[in-house]
Amino acid sequence: MKYFSASSVVAVLVFGLLFLVPNLPLGQLGIPSNLVTELLILTILALGLNVIIGYTGLLHLGIAGVYGIGTVCTGILVTEAFPFQQSFVITLIISTVVTALISMAITAPVLRLRGDYFALVTLGFCEIVVTVLKEFEHITGGKKTLQNLRPPLFPEFLSSLEQSLDLVGKWRIFPIFYYICLGLLLLIFLGLRNLEKSRIGRGFVAIREDELAASAMGLNPAKLKLMAIGIGSGIVGLAGCLFAVHSTNTTEPQVSFTFNVSVIILASVILGGMGSRTGMLVGVLLLLGYDKIGTRLLSDVLSQLPDKPYFKLSSWRYMIFGLVLILMMRFRPYGIIPEKRN
Amino acid sequence: MDLCLFAEFSFQSLSQYVLNGLLMGALFALIALGYTLVYGIIELVNFAHGDVFMLGCVLTYFLCMFAPEYPTSLIFIPLLLLIVPICCSLLNITINYLVYRPLRKAPRLVPLVSALGVSFVLINVGQMAIGTSPKSIQAQLLPSETNQSSANRETENATRSNEASEELTRPRRSWLTWADILLIGTVIPAMTGLALLVKFTKIGKAMRATAQNPIAARLMGINVEFVIALTFALGGIFAGLAAVVFTLKITTIDYLMGYKNGLYAFTAAVVGGVGSIPGAVLGGILIGLIYSLGAVYIGGAWVDACIFGTLIILLVFRPSGILGTRVREKV
Structure with missing residues (x-):
């Protein structure tokens, strides 16, 4: 009997590495610490998308819009312009739930569509969400965004705990917030592991493999798909909340939440292996790690070359994501670390 | 007097917008044909x-x-x-x-x-x-x-300088x-x-x-x-x-123009019924009109939302489009 599969060994190794990252001399290597944290947040985002695309097989192309909903939701709950001004813990929970509910509400009518039409409809939703976030300036701040999001960690009745732990104002700074994100990532990772083994998770996979056969076996595809959208979007909303708190504003919607962002996340999900949790970790850390951090390190090396667009890594960005999608689909459609199939 | 001028102006510009919409629609239809032909044959968007x-x-x-x-x-x-x-x-x-x-x-x-x-x-x-x-x-x-x-x-100004102001208020x-x-x-x-x-x-x-x-x-x-x-x-x-x-x-x-125009065109193809050639033309013209009139009467920022809203509503309620025939999914 085999107790440890290869992918779980990889997962343990990756988490161990991520745990040690703050001890590395990041400053000397020229890696900005906020990018490392952002990478963790994007990993959570990819895990959320994986529930929708990987487990259930719904090609959702508008995940950036869902991410945007989570971010703006956090902005509204925290900013001084509105009377809420909640703490981080409360905001995290509310953002997760609200994003899941909004996403379920807008996706529910289109769940019966075929795969490719579903992809286009979600893409359309993403564009509409971006427009709404951009134009409803009184609520979302529009292009100016909601600024200065610096919530306390705990709600008021626990503020003495925050003081006694000496975290006031400090918890948002690099190592501590990084560990908060890492903890949440680990929590979601383990939660998804349990989900995969549960009745619901197996239902998701059954729908992906053959919807008709699954419904003949007594599963309710519509209900399960809606659940997958809810769980996935909830995780994405949580990532959005972390992103808002991390960057202390709700970033411009037409930059951060567009179709391109959706495809970039999709590329890392596909690189890692649809449906495989460990694959998500590896895919995001490789592809987005290269995009966010690797390019910085390499561009120093390349800066000696003449100043032409094709000598700059930034001008190859789309090409790399595009080639990842094409080549993975052609040669390894189940990703670097394929999901275990029994 | 004022009202009369306004009415004339608005009618003239409306017809101009409709014309622009038809022309843009013809362009979208040209692009939409590419989607519709390929989708018709290999069912690939x-x-x-x-x-x-x-x-x-x-x-x-x-x-x-x-x-x-x-x-x-x-x-x-x-x-x-x-x-x-x-x-x-x-x-x-x-x-x-x-x-x-x-x-x-x-x-x-x-x-x-x-x-x-x-x-x-x-x-x-x-x-x-x-x-x-x-x-x-x-x-x-x-x-x-x-x-x-x-x-x-x-030349007109030289001959009839007193009508110069009126000339300026008219659209091109x-x-x-x-x-x-x-x-x-x-x-x-x-x-x-x-x-x-x-x-x-x-x-x-x-x-x-x-x-x-x-x-x-x-x-x-x-x-x-x-x-x-x-x-x-x-x-x-x-x-x-x-x-x-x-x-x-x-x-x-x-x-980045390919993404937006491509999506408009795809919406046009869906509106007319994917796989149908006359449908692509009809859909293109409809989307062109939404594009042109929406920009004027709803606001330029909302044009995309309008077109994608159309796409979503159509896909939900009539996925086969206006001219397409409904096909049940085969096992």
Whole structure:
């Protein structure tokens, strides 16, 4: 009997590495610490998308819009312009739930569509969400965004705990917030592991493999798909909340939440292996790690070359994501670390 | 008096907007044909099609740098209408051969994801070619409108100077610009040609047969791969024609224009019923009208939302479009 599969060994190794990252001399290597944290947040985002695309097989192309909903939701709950001004813990929970509910509400009518039409409809939703976030300036701040999001960690009745732990104002700074994100990532990772083994998770996979056969076996595809959208979007909303708190504003919607962002996340999900949790970790850390951090390190090396667009890594960005999608689909459609199939 | 003026103004401008919408719609229809033909044959939403159109615009932009001065440039336009469609169709055939052909037997969403990848690669090529900022063509190929009308206005002003203020309040007199005439002169022959090709030639019959049932078509001795390649080539030709006309009409291009215009065109294809050629034309015109009138009466920022809203509502309530027939999903 085999107790440890290869992918779980990889997962343990990756988490161990991520745990040690703050001890590395990041400053000397020229890696900005906020990018490392952002990478963790994007990993959570990819895990959320994986529930929708990987487990259930719904090609959702508008995940950036869902991410945007989570971010703006956090902005509204925290900013001084509105009377809420909640703490981080409360905001995290509310953002997760609200994003899941909004996403379920807008996706529910289109769940019966075929795969490719579903992809286009979600893409359309993403564009509409971006427009709404951009134009409803009184609520979302529009292009100016909601600024200065610096919530306390705990709600008021626990503020003495925050003081006694000496975290006031400090918890948002690099190592501590990084560990908060890492903890949440680990929590979601383990939660998804349990989900995969549960009745619901197996239902998701059954729908992906053959919807008709699954419904003949007594599963309710519509209900399960809606659940997958809810769980996935909830995780994405949580990532959005972390992103808002991390960057202390709700970033411009037409930059951060567009179709391109959706495809970039999709590329890392596909690189890692649809449906495989460990694959998500590896895919995001490789592809987005290269995009966010690797390019910085390499561009120093390349800066000696003449100043032409094709000598700059930034001008190859789309090409790399595009080639990842094409080549993975052609040669390894189940990703670097394929999901275990029994 | 005031009210009367306003009414006249609004009617004139409304008709101008409707006309603009129809013209933009004809352009969208040209692009939409590329989606509809490919979808009709292999059921693939070819995301990369909009970016093939974008690269056509980029090619036109570069070719316009070699354009001669105005009167001789009128010979140059047919040359553009020849070179750019050929390049676009070659590009489309290459993409089909390298990327989609190996995936024919894969599940349906696999080529769709590949198409997204191709789209990104083409965007990157466009970005390398023209950079990230929008570019506009410098050469003047068509007779200019502004000189003519301002010259007219000057003579009128000289003779009837007391009516000068009234002259200014009116919208521009010419309804159709030369670029619009070029557009009409390209779109109508192209669409007629396609309709005749599909309806009356042997290869058109083969295309229709493949669209109905690829396996049966193969059994009847039709070279299905050839038909698919031809479909991509036709799509490329239409994208190229649209690119030339678009570049000469709008004159500003950028490397992300393929995504938006491609989605408008795809929406047009869906509105009319994916796979239906007259449907693509009808859908294109409807989307063009929404595009033009929505920008004026709802606000430019909401145009995209309107068009995608249309797409969503249609896909939910009538996925087969206006002219398409409803097909039940087979097991």
